[in-house]
Amino acid sequence: MRLPWPLPALLAWGVAWSLYLALQPRAGVLMALLAAMGVGVLASLWGQGWWRRLLIALGFPLSLAITGMASLPAWTWLLPLTVLLLVYPLNAWRDAPLFPTPQGALCGLDALAPLPPGAAVLDAGCGLGHGLRALRSAYPQARLHGLEWSWPLALLCGLRCPWAHVRRGDIWAARWGGYQLVYLFQRPESMARAAAKAQAEMAPDSWLVSLAFEVPDLTACARLPGFAGQEVWVYRMGAGAAASGGATRDGGHLRT
Secondary structure: OOOOOOHHHHHHHHHHHHHHHHHHHHHOHHHHHHHHHHHHHHHHOOOOOHHHHHHHHHHHHHHHHHHOOOOOOHHHHHHHHHHHHHHOOHHHOOOOOOOOOOOOOOOOHHHHOOOOOOOEEEEEOOOOOHHHHHHHHHOOOOEEEEEEOOHHHHHHHHHHOOOOEEEEOOOOOOOOOOOOEEEEOOOHHHHHHHHHHHHHHOOOOOEEEEEOOOOOOOOOOEEEEEEOOEEEEEEEOHHHHHOOOOEEOOOOOOOO
């Protein structure tokens, strides 16, 4: 359940301040500051939209600076920005913000896009691994791969999904040709780029699956009814891409 704004920010700031005040007498100002900032950055992963994430992550250090409670060298105030850039690299801002794949969002996908046992499946932009978990539920015998540009997110995803091969990388630079299915949860602005890449690199009869947004220049062969209005669009590459004319499977039950 998502809390209404600004409750997520207020909770994150409150936890960060509590941790800072508890640690500062024991561990020192710098360690307490790093721990509190870490809480803010981790909490920002669940913010909706870049501005809300920035507010959640930077709220504690900015409020600390305003109050003047910590006597620190000037360079230490670059730490929040450094940590934030590690989690949200600048060149990843053009892609989709971190928004987890809802639990059960891909239920029924295996019937619409069947794969043989051991097929290679890629979650392009795997974030914290919610999409990989949904793919594992749909394809328990597949070889799952996750690709994520932010190395802290890739590290956390690997810890959460030890059964998947997760690595840091650029989804647009990596080759998609070795996968029987590529799953995306991007944004409308990047869908044309995804279509061009899939058509250039993916093998005939492989599958491209997009949550929430249609892929231009491709005809969906099937779709699952969406979670909160976000449908799952299924595309078959090559000659079979337009075969079904956008059939809909009503049995896909998408709820958390």
